[in-house]
Amino acid sequence: MPSRTSVVTAETVAKPVRPSTRQRRSIGDPLFRGMTHLAALIVFGILVGIAVVLAFGAAPAFRAFGPMFFVTKAWNPVEDVFGALAPACGTLITSAIALLLAVPVSFGIAIFLTELAPKWMRRPVGTAVELLAAVPSIVYGMWGLFSFAPFYAAHVQPALTAYLGPVPGLGRLFDGPPLGIGLSTAGIILAIMIVPFIAAVMRDVFETVPPMLREAAYGTGATTWEVVWKVVLPYARGGVLGGIVLGLGRALGETMAVTFVIGNAYDITLSLFMPSATISSVIANEFTEATGKLYYSSLIALGLVLFVITFVVLAAARLMLARMKARAGGA
């Protein structure tokens, strides 16, 4: 600090009093801002990078098979013929089953948590449901394979075949050997996995419904069900849909739980009891064993298909939720 001890002259007074701090400030702020900006750019770059890397990796497969890749049923590493149809169907069917089962259950849980449960019960039950979402997918997979599948094969599948099998049309879905694993098992496990996500989002959007609306409806003598169905649900429609689609996004991309119970067969069958494969289970099972450029590239092409599907679905979900949030904020 030489300037402090020196004699005060016109020159030293005119100089900045604490040059060191000023300097630090002038470098520090742009530097910090630049670093955060760079980090934000990297986050953006990761997603772009994933898309680009998958597209490059998939290029040889698309060159070899062209659009036929999407409609070819075969998946034959020996003859080097690959098509996405069977795994893509598996992914769509298991996700559809999951949604079909999960949406009503999630709706019920959300109603219970917002309308029915006494105050003291809401937090613990809500927390328990959220914890169900935190359980790793591989644990669901193991539970599905070793605990659920044997029970399902011994008690549920024979009953379904017996009661629903004879129904014309519908019966075809439940026709097949009670293996315990297969499309329906994967769908059920997926449903259990996405219920907490959908229920949590539904509960959150139900809570954004202004209490005045609710109270007004109750005041006119509406029953709980009428309040939910005619007041809460119409108000929260966008958010509810967003939550459901968010769950769908999870189901489409889920890997481990499905890989355990799907059975790995490249077949497209009407029966939900038959083993099948999904995009993610094929990649998980075969990627490290893929030999040959085309095999490997076809697996990455499957990944690209999954990326595009989930991106579209998740983007739609975010859009719906954002719109809902904007409305709730404005109200």
Added chain:
Amino acid sequence: MANPIYARRRARNMVAVGASVLVTVFGLAVLALILTSILRHGLAAISPTLFTESTPPPGAHGGLLNAIVGSLLLNTVAVVFGTPLGVLAGTYLAEFGRGSRFSDVVRFVNDMLLSAPSILLGLFAYETVVVTLGHFSGWAGSFALSLIVIPVVVRTTEDMLLLVPMELREAGIGLGAPYWRVVSTVCYRAAGAGMLTGVLLAVARISGETAPLLFTALNNQFWSANMNAPIANLPVVIFQFAMSPYDEWRELAWAGALLITVAVLGLNILTRAALPQPKGNT
């Protein structure tokens, strides 16, 4: 009460309320069922050698020491590299880019990453790190996991910084502090507990992630702490052992599943009990 319309409305309400109570009980029962199943199988397989021996060859007894150490290594590296980047990007969104078009895009991209299928992150890490290095490695596994850590930390950092009152920033600036000091010494301190929640939730998330490790860190039957080589880790060991026909391996898989479940649920419960919660971490 003889009015048929009233009776019908009442009946419909009873059915709906009953169904919703029923599915909630059912949902909780499934959670209980899964937990008891993991506990029953897992506790039976827990033994002292679990923590002192490495994964055995087929048909022999052993433990999970190498997998536990491997998982700790992979997770630590992923968090150490992912957290600073996530915190900085979250800081940008909350402090510098409020309302700008670019931050809207980044926020959207971050949401996509948050729920992207984790197996795609594994493919990405394979194509970039494994192909470049020419071999499977712990680094590749940690890279894939850090791609999960980053969006979680970005989201919680932004949420928590937005909760810091403007007056605190104004007070800091009024004292003559440059903005970066205000953020790093005032805002981070005010939002610190919430940001820690984000990091812990990220740890919980990656602890159970299997798909990104399948073709990055791979697996290693032997003791190894070398991040530049294939490394054992709990999720992949559980997957391989559970799918194997050997009883000893399956038992170890259950024990591993119990360890992971306890760790993940423990972290979740801990953060809920002790730290402020970010809204909507889905």
